Amino acid sequence: GEDVEQSLFLSVREGDSSVINCTYTDSSSTYLYWYKQEPGAGLQLLTYIFSNMDMKQDQRLTVLLNKKDKHLSLRIADTQTGDSAIYFCAESSRGGADGLTFGKGTHLIIQP
Amino acid sequence: KAGVTQTPRYLIKTRGQQVTLSCSPISGHRSVSWYQQTPGQGLQFLFEYFSETQRNKGNFPGRFSGRQFSNSRSEMNVSTLELGDSALYLCASSLELARAEQFFGPGTRLTVL
Numbered sequence: 001g002e003d004v005e006q007s008l009f010l011s012v013r014e015g016d017s018s019v020i021n022c023t024y025t026d027s028s029s030t031y032l033y034w035y036k037q038e039p040g041a042g043l044q045l046l047t048y049i050f051s052n053m054d055m056k057q058d059q060r061l062t063v064l065l066n067k068k069d070k071h072l073s074l075r076i077a078d079t080q081t082g083d084s085a086i087y088f089c090a091e092s093s094r095g096g097a098d099g100l101t102f103g104k105g106t107h108l109i110i111q112p
Numbered sequence: 113k114a115g116v117t118q119t120p121r122y123l124i125k126t127r128g129q130q131v132t133l134s135c136s137p138i139s140g141h142r143s144v145s146w147y148q149q150t151p152g153q154g155l156q157f158l159f160e161y162f163s164e165t166q167r168n169k170g171n172f173p174g175r176f177s178g179r180q181f182s183n184s185r186s187e188m189n190v191s192t193l194e195l196g197d198s199a200l201y202l203c204a205s206s207l208e209l210a211r212a213e214q215f216f217g218p219g220t221r222l223t224v225l
Contacts, residue, residue: 031212042116042202043216050212088155092212097168099145099157100204100214 006089006103013111018076020106022089025070029091032065033100034074037086046074046087076108084110114139116205116217124223130191133220137184137205143167144186145214146178149200158201161186162209190222198224 004024012018024032029051035043049056049063049072056063062075076083086105093101117136125131137144145168146158157170161180178188184205190197200221204214 033214035216042118042218043204045213045215048212090155096209099147099160099168099170100155101157102155104154 004089004091004101004103006087006106008104009107009109011109011111012079014079014081016079018074018079018083018108020074020076020087020089020108022072022074022103023070024072024089024091024101026091026093026101027070029093030096031092032063032072033088033090033092034061034063034072035088035090035102037088037105043088079108079110081110081112084108116203116215118201118203118217118220120220121218122221122223124225125193126225127193127195129193130189131193131222132187132189133201133203133222135186135188135203135205135217137186137203138215141205141207141215142184143206143209143211144180144184145204145206146186146188147202147204147216148172149202149219150198155202158188160209167209193224195224198222 006022033048034046060077064073088105089103090100119134143162145160160168164180175191180186200219202219204216206214
């Protein structure tokens with residue numbers, strides 16, 4: 001089946017940039033997403049990118065998509081303690097027919 | 113505009129019982145999807161409803177079912193509960209089918225004893 005891979009942990013210093021990476025296998029993905037989950041909460045949609053784009057910027061967030069390598073990244077500029085959470089990469093499999101396929105999530109740890 | 117609401121937030125059941133969870137989408141949204149989140153399997157797609165019809169379904173047994181009402185509110189039901197059904201159940205709403213922006217509710221934490 002289709003798969004989305006992410007590293008489990010990322011540790012960065014407060015004020016630095018965080019870069020969270022993701023690879024996916026479904027070449028027919030229409031949209032690719034980044035969601036944030038804080039402890040005890042649901043998923044917060046951070047941003048998404050259409051598969052024919054290669055970059056999207058939204059305030060402190062920059063998404064880069066390399067469709068050839070099926071690689072997606074999320075850069076968070078000036079990382080703050082409030083950014084500490086689990087970040088999920090997701091794709092809309094088969095144009096959404098299989099719902100969203102999620103990675104296992106990357107725990108972002110902020111060091112003071 | 114109010115977000116996606118799910119009730120109840122927490123639920124404790126015993127094996128063999130059944131449970132019904134409710135999801136109210138964002139006003140004006142007509143598509144509701146359900147997901148199961150567990151530490152072992154992560155987030156998995158259960159099904160999607162649009163205009164009171166199930167449009168897409170994930171790989172879950174028939175014990176998992178759902179429905180959608182004319183006001184777009186959705187319920188999911190799990191019958192004959194098993195210990196492995198303990199999970200966070202999340203619902204997501206979007207304006208239409210296959211629309212990019214899918215917004216999630218806070219989830220219902222189900223514990224099966």
